[in-house]
Amino acid sequence: MADAERCPVENIATDYDIFDPDYIKDPVPAWTEIREGQCPIAHTERWGGSWLPTRYEDVQDLAKMVPELSSANPGPIVVNVPEEFRRPEREGHNGAAPISADPPEQTWTRKALLPHFTPKAIAPQRTYSETLCHELIDGFIDNGGCDGAVNYAQQIPPRVIAHKLGVDESMVDEFIIWVRNVLELGLTQPELRLKYGDMIHGFFAVEVAKRRQNPKDDLITALCTTEVDGQMLPDHVIVGMCNLQLVAGIDTTWSSIGSALWHFATHEEDRRRMAATDHNDPLWDSAIEELLRAYSPVTMARTVMEPVEINGASLQVGDKVLMNFPGANHDPEVFENPDQVILDRQRNRHIAFGSGIHRCAGSNLARMEMEVALKTWFARIPEFTLANPDEVTWAGGQVRGPRIMAINFG
Numbered sequence: 436m437a438d439a440e441r442c443p444v445e446n447i448a449t450d451y452d453i454f455d456p457d458y459i460k461d462p463v464p465a466w467t468e469i470r471e472g473q474c475p476i477a478h479t480e481r482w483g484g485s486w487l488p489t490r491y492e493d494v495q496d497l498a499k500m501v502p503e504l505s506s507a508n509p510g511p512i513v514v515n516v517p518e519e520f521r522r523p524e525r526e527g528h529n530g531a532a533p534i535s536a537d538p539p540e541q542t543w544t545r546k547a548l549l550p551h552f553t554p555k556a557i558a559p560q561r562t563y564s565e566t567l568c569h570e571l572i573d574g575f576i577d578n579g580g581c582d583g584a585v586n587y588a589q590q591i592p593p594r595v596i597a598h599k600l601g602v603d604e605s606m607v608d609e610f611i612i613w614v615r616n617v618l619e620l621g622l623t624q625p626e627l628r629l630k631y632g633d634m635i636h637g638f639f640a641v642e643v644a645k646r647r648q649n650p651k652d653d654l655i656t657a658l659c660t661t662e663v664d665g666q667m668l669p670d671h672v673i674v675g676m677c678n679l680q681l682v683a684g685i686d687t688t689w690s691s692i693g694s695a696l697w698h699f700a701t702h703e704e705d706r707r708r709m710a711a712t713d714h715n716d717p718l719w720d721s722a723i724e725e726l727l728r729a730y731s732p733v734t735m736a737r738t739v740m741e742p743v744e745i746n747g748a749s750l751q752v753g754d755k756v757l758m759n760f761p762g763a764n765h766d767p768e769v770f771e772n773p774d775q776v777i778l779d780r781q782r783n784r785h786i787a788f789g790s791g792i793h794r795c796a797g798s799n800l801a802r803m804e805m806e807v808a809l810k811t812w813f814a815r816i817p818e819f820t821l822a823n824p825d826e827v828t829w830a831g832g833q834v835r836g837p838r839i840m841a842i843n844f845g
């Protein structure tokens with residue numbers, strides 16, 4: 436990839452850098468500056484070039500622009516990947532539907548997935564998550580501290596999604612490596628993205644073939660027997676959907692759980708308030724929504740297929756647009772005191788899970804994992820602080836959240 440990337444940002448409206456360490460650590464000041472400036476939709480040439488909307492209304496409008504904006508060409512990731520590293524071009528089909536597809540493929544793949552993520556359909560994962568969270572805490576509670584990102588947040592979503600898909604949970608460490616190389620390190624090193632993407636596809640191709648021979652009671656088997664509009668799902672589509680669930684289900688939720696722990700470790704009043712709150716109190720629901728809003732982890736992207744004029748920006752065919760759901764969630768026109776975490780915020784129409792046809796299919800699962808992870812943690816570790824605040828590291832770009840975060844208990 437071209438590397439004009441590391442020179443200092445001179446003008447945020449024309450030269451923002453989503454991989455700038457300051458932006459990754461705290462992107463809110465950059466969004467505010469852009470939103471309040473002359474061009475609330477900023478542009479950069481970095482990382483292959485992109486547009487960055489910062490107003491809620493603009494992000495909502497852009498999310499509705501189908502087919503003017505595409506998720507399939509060349510995919511919804513936030514950097515422009517050179518053609519030789521792009522999966523659809525290589526394989527001739529979509530590798531992560533529905534997220535990297537446009538209608539009609541997006542419509543029928545989404546339809547096949549949604550019934551498996553209703554509150555009822557994820558009930559077995561709730562029981563599983565409760566046991567898992569206790570076991571994880573059992574493993575470190577007597578040490579007086581842990582890494583809240585590595586030992587807790589990161590351990591939960593890979594196991595939960597492995598449980599749902601019906602794949603070997605003892606492979607979790609590998610899943611974590613694969614997904615980090617696709618969604619985190621692979622963004623700036625496209626050869627890693629492709630290599631680890633190939634591993635995930637290869638793994639699920641074998642799993643799908645096994646289910647054809649020996650059906651089990653799991654999601655992969657369910658997808659193997661799913662008919663949409665009278666047609667069975669082809670194997671390569673199922674492989675792509677499983678790939679997406681592993682990738683979309685892991686980094687995102689571990690980032691949200693990690694950011695929530697970071698918030699409570701650094702905000703004593705909020706921590707004490709939640710520790711004193713009964714688990715049936717509605718404050719838990721509003722707090723989880725507020726944490727999702729304030730620390731929204733996921734930025735997606737679209738490619739312009741037809742010229743679009745929006746709020747002073749002229750988007751041309753082939754341009755990349757970052758779907759800045761996190762920035763939209765800090766727009767003061769929609770959220771009062773947007774940069775403050777208000778645990779009992781009442782009006783909270785956040786779009787952390789996206790908006791429009793691609794809105795997150797796994798939001799029930801994600802919310803449940805956050806709820807169980809936080810309630811279990813608070814029940815057993817009501818008092819905690821960061822051990823080394825300056826040594827916390829964050830990942831960013833496509834999915835933002837803490838990656839190293841030492842915590843002291845008591």
Ligand code: HEM
Nearest residue numbers: 533534680683684687688691735788789793795796797801
């Ligand atoms: C806190 C955790 C999560 C957040 C913030 C999140 C966020 C998002 C966002 C913003 C989108 C929209 C993508 C776009 O517009 O291009 C999306 C789509 C999607 N998410 Fe999530 N997600 C989370 C967890 C999960 C989980 C646990 C799963 C389960 C497998 C999941 C599965 C999906 C799928 C399948 C789509 C694609 C839907 C479509 O294209 O029709 N997500 N997610």
